[in-house]
Amino acid sequence: MIWNESRECMSRDEMMTMQGKRLAKQVNNVYHNVEFYRKKMQQLGIEPGDITRIEDISKLPYTTKDDLRDNYPFGLLAVPQSQIVRVHASSGTTGKATVVSYTRKDIEVWSECVTRELVMCGLGIDDVIQVAYGYGLFTGGLGLHYGAENLGCTTVPMSTGNTKRLVTMMEDFGATAIACTPSYLLHIGEVIEEMNALDRIKLKVAICGAEPWTETMRLQIEEKLHIHAHDIYGLSEICGPGVAADCIYHKGLHVQEDHYYPEIVSPDTLNPIADGEVGELVFTTLTKEGMPLIRYRTKDLTSIDRTPCECGRTLPRISRFKGRTDDMLIIRGVNVFPSQVEAALLEMGEVTPHYLMIVDRVNNLDTLEVQVEVEERFFSDEVKELENLTKKISAVLQSALQIAVKVKLVEPRSLERSMGKAVRVIDKRKLV
Amino acid sequence: MYVKQLSVFIENREGRMEKVTETLAKNNINIVCISLADTSEYGMLRMIVSDPEEGKRVLKEEGFSAMLTDVVGVKLPHYFGALNKLTREMSALGLNIEYMYAFTSGGDNASIIIKSSDNVKALDAVKNAGLSLVVPEEAYSL
Ligand SMILES: [Zn+2]
Numbered sequence: 001m002i003w004n005e006s007r008e009c010m011s012r013d014e015m016m017t018m019q020g021k022r023l024a025k026q027v028n029n030v031y032h033n034v035e036f037y038r039k040k041m042q043q044l045g046i047e048p049g050d051i052t053r054i055e056d057i058s059k060l061p062y063t064t065k066d067d068l069r070d071n072y073p074f075g076l077l078a079v080p081q082s083q084i085v086r087v088h089a090s091s092g093t094t095g096k097a098t099v100v101s102y103t104r105k106d107i108e109v110w111s112e113c114v115t116r117e118l119v120m121c122g123l124g125i126d127d128v129i130q131v132a133y134g135y136g137l138f139t140g141g142l143g144l145h146y147g148a149e150n151l152g153c154t155t156v157p158m159s160t161g162n163t164k165r166l167v168t169m170m171e172d173f174g175a176t177a178i179a180c181t182p183s184y185l186l187h188i189g190e191v192i193e194e195m196n197a198l199d200r201i202k203l204k205v206a207i208c209g210a211e212p213w214t215e216t217m218r219l220q221i222e223e224k225l226h227i228h229a230h231d232i233y234g235l236s237e238i239c240g241p242g243v244a245a246d247c248i249y250h251k252g253l254h255v256q257e258d259h260y261y262p263e264i265v266s267p268d269t270l271n272p273i274a275d276g277e278v279g280e281l282v283f284t285t286l287t288k289e290g291m292p293l294i295r296y297r298t299k300d301l302t303s304i305d306r307t308p309c310e311c312g313r314t315l316p317r318i319s320r321f322k323g324r325t326d327d328m329l330i331i332r333g334v335n336v337f338p339s340q341v342e343a344a345l346l347e348m349g350e351v352t353p354h355y356l357m358i359v360d361r362v363n364n365l366d367t368l369e370v371q372v373e374v375e376e377r378f379f380s381d382e383v384k385e386l387e388n389l390t391k392k393i394s395a396v397l398q399s400a401l402q403i404a405v406k407v408k409l410v411e412p413r414s415l416e417r418s419m420g421k422a423v424r425v426i427d428k429r430k431l432v
Numbered sequence: 433m434y435v436k437q438l439s440v441f442i443e444n445r446e447g448r449m450e451k452v453t454e455t456l457a458k459n460n461i462n463i464v465c466i467s468l469a470d471t472s473e474y475g476m477l478r479m480i481v482s483d484p485e486e487g488k489r490v491l492k493e494e495g496f497s498a499m500l501t502d503v504v505g506v507k508l509p510h511y512f513g514a515l516n517k518l519t520r521e522m523s524a525l526g527l528n529i530e531y532m533y534a535f536t537s538g539g540d541n542a543s544i545i546i547k548s549s550d551n552v553k554a555l556d557a558v559k560n561a562g563l564s565l566v567v568p569e570e571a572y573s574l
Contacts, residue, residue, distance in 0.1 A: 374441050379497045381439030382530055382547075383469050383476050408473055411443050413495045 003119040003151075004112070007258050008313045012306065015314065019261055020054040022286035027051045027060065030292055033078040036071060037061075037294060057263065057284060058272060062295045065098060068237065073099040076291050084290055089137045090236045097137075100236050103289040107146065110239040113256040114147020117245035120254065120311070121177075121205050121230040125152035128173050132158045132166060132180035132188070133210065134420055139240025140210050144179040147242060153177070160184065160419035163191045170201050177205040179232075179241075182213040182221065183422035186353055189224055190413075198225070207232050209241050211421045212321045212339050216346035217353050218250075231320065237296055238283050244318055249310045252317025259287045262318065263295070264304050267325050278303045278322055299325045329427065331359055331366045334403050338424045341370060344400035348393065354415045360428040369406045370397060373415060434502035434551060435571045436484040440477045441497040444470070452477060452491065459490045464574045465535035465545070478533070480505075480545065482572050504554045505566030507541045508534075514563070515544070521557040522548060535574075543571075 002008050010018070028048040030037040040061040041047070050059060067076075073089075074081060085104050089097040102110070123129065129148045133140030141159055148155040156173060158166050160180075166188065169175070178185065185206055192198055203225060208218075209232035221229045233253050234241035243260050244253035255262045264279040265272055273279035281298045301323055306316040323337035330336070338357060345355055358369040372393060380386060390407050397405040416423065442448040456463060462482035469476045481487045484500055491498040508514045522529065528549040536542050543566050548554045558565060 374497050376497060379441060379499060381437075381476055381478060381499055381501050383471060384530075386441075386474075386476070387471070409441075410474075411441060411448075411495065412497050414443070 001119055001124065002312065003116040008116060008254075008315055010258070010314055012314060015258065016054050018258060019286060020052065020056075022258075023054055023057060023261070023284065024048070024051050026284070026286055026288075026292055027294070029078055030294060034076055034292070036067065036076055054261070057261070057295065060284075060294050062270065062282070062297055063293050064297050065237070065299075068098045069096050072096045074101065076293075077101055078292050079103060079289055086142075088139045088142075088236050088240065090139075098237060100139075100239075101290040102239075106239070106288055106290050109259055109287055110143060110242055111146040111150040113239070113259060114143055114242035115151045116256065117230075117232060117242060117254075118147055118151050118153070118177075118207065120245055120247045120313075121207055122228065122248060123148075123151065123153060123177055123205060127177050127205075128154040128156065128175045129177040129179060130156045130158045130166065130170060130173075130175045132160055132178055132184060132419075133241075135159045138420075139234065139236045140179075140181075143234065143240035143242055144207070148179075163188055163419075164195065167191050167195055167197055167201075170203060171197055174202045176202050177207065178203060179207040181210045181418070181420060181422070182208040182217060182229075183211065183353075183417070184419050185221060185225075185229075186217075187417040187419070189221065190417075192225070203227050205230065207245070209233055209245075212323060212327070214339055214343040214346060215250075215320055216343055220346060220353065233318070233321075235298055235300075237293060237298075238285060239288075243283070246317075247309060247311040247313065251309060252305055252319050254309065254313055254315040254317055255304075257315055259285065261286050262304060262316065264302065267299075267301070273303075275306055276303050278319075280325060281318065301325060327425075329357075329359060329425065331368050331401075332403050334401065336368070336401050336403070340400055341397060342424075344396050345370075345372060345393070348396055352412070354417075355424065356415050357425045358428065359425065366429070367406065368401075368403060369408055371408045371410045371415065373412045374409045375412060433555065433565065433567070435480060435505040435545065435566060435568050436500045437503045437545065437547075438479045438481050438484050438487045438491075439499050439501055440479075440491055442475045442477055444472070444474055449475075449477070451494065452496065455490055455494050455496075456481065456487060459486065461487045461490070464571060465533070467531075467533035467545075469531065478531070478545075480535070480571050480574075484572070501547065502551055503545050503547045504551060504558065505543055505545055505568075505571050506558050507543050507564050507566055509541060509563075518557065518561045518563060521560040522554065524560075525550075525553045525557050527553055527557065 031048045084101045086102045089099045135141030206229045232245040234243040244255040261284040263282040267280040281300045302318045356371045394407040464480040530547040532546045
């Protein structure tokens with residue numbers, strides 16, 4: 001089923017015409033109501049009248065996370081604060097939080113997008129969904145919650161915390177869907193196993209996001225829990241989860257581009273990049289009232305495919321994320337993404353998806369240690385076998401990353417399980 | 433015929449060994465004998481205990497990787513060359529010894545636990561050497 005066929009299946013021409021009109025209106029809006037954008041446009045010698053078609057977007061200035069911090073907390077509002085009905089914030093690892101404000105209509109548009117995506121994942125009014133993202137300043141919990149209620153699902157605001165209780169309720173309520181981070185779903189899977197509950201639960205769909213995960217991990221989750229797992233993408237600066245999600249064909253995540261216009265640009269030159277090639281994802285919020293953003297640089301690396309999808313939607317698809325420009329580690333001059341480690345480990349099929357990368361500097365030389373849990377299936381009581389396994393894992397990682405990797409086997413369940421975003425990297429070099 | 437050995441993977445960090453022994457003690461499981469193979473990163477603890485199945489269950493409940501392995505227990509009389517007789521028979525049958533460790537059973541006999549490349553052939557070697565096996569019930573109740 002398709003929730004909003006007239007938008008989700010619109011022809012490209014119609015879509016671009018609509019986007020052009022919306023962009024012109026939004027640019028006019030920010031020029032007159034947001035000092036930050038007026039100044040930026042004046043510096044570049046652009047006037048609102050210069051923007052009439054969607055192609056004109058390349059004339060506009062970029063916005064970065066630093067711009068949001070500099071205008072903390074309400075400096076980028078395009079409406080009087082009396083029209084703001086909600087505020088979310090993401091805790092910055094450095095400095096101030098990033099604050100985002102929503103009008104009533106912004107919340108409605110956001111919920112509409114999440115609803116479209118839940119329908120895309122096969123959900124309907126008969127479904128019971130447990131929302132196991134954190135509720136609070138983080139957009140995950142409330143974002144999924146409003147979208148699920150808007151669709152008409154029976155919505156259970158679990159939040160995060162007591163995983164045994166979550167599994168008990170999953171069974172008792174006959175929950176058919178869950179929304180949480182992929183790493184938390186892995187942990188929930190372990191608890192389901194511990195409680196021997198797999199045969200008693202009715203779970204069929206998981207909607208996971210808020211952290212990058214690999215296709216292999218998605219397939220492993222599907223197989224282990226006998227469900228369909230979908231990827232949902234979003235960032236609080238744009239709205240939260242709901243910016244994009246993948247349909248049952250899993251060939252990229254459909255972007256809700258009638259509201260959030262995507263561009264892919266080179267992170268170095270900021271020039272546009274051709275469809276299919278990897279670059280930094282940039283969004284313009286075409287319809288947002290509270291805090292509209294023009295060409296916001298997400299730091300997420302992906303590529304875009306604008307060809308129609310087998311599901312019937314014409315919404316373009318962004319590929320599974322290669323990583324974030326700021327997740328990228330440079331180890332001995334080589335670019336390394338945690339997602340590469342995850343993909344390599346999972347393809348071996350012998351280790352759990354729980355791993356921890358420890359980057360350090362010893363005698364001025366970068367070192368990478370990867371800790372992996374010894375899983376039941378391949379555990380041997382012969383040291384020889386475990387040594388062979390260690391060697392095999394380091395060879396696989398070495399060929400995937402092109403740098404030397406020290407592998408350390410650790411006890412099962414000894415790496416920390418996270419209910420939100422998992423910690424996959426400890427970079428000790430930063431501490432010195 | 434075979435003795436079930438309880439093996440546990442432990443990281444070389446403080447308190448892990450203690451946690452294993454504490455878990456077994458709390459559940460009234462007696463450790464008959466113990467051997468530790470260690471590397472710089474982790475250790476492999478191999479034990480004969482009074483109730484191997486229960487031992488595995490309680491350790492797994494505590495989050496350890498634990499498994500049961502069939503090993504051969506052999507009684508070694510205190511005379512010169514008893515062990516040599518056994519290893520000679522084993523090598524005659526083309527067996528590799530993966531690991532072995534000794535335990536005393538009180539009285540005149542010492543015993544050893546052997547894990548070889550082929551458990552079935554190992555029984556033949558014991559017979560050929562004229563030695564007798566430690567039967568499981570005997571091992572668990574020592
Ligand atoms: Zn599709």
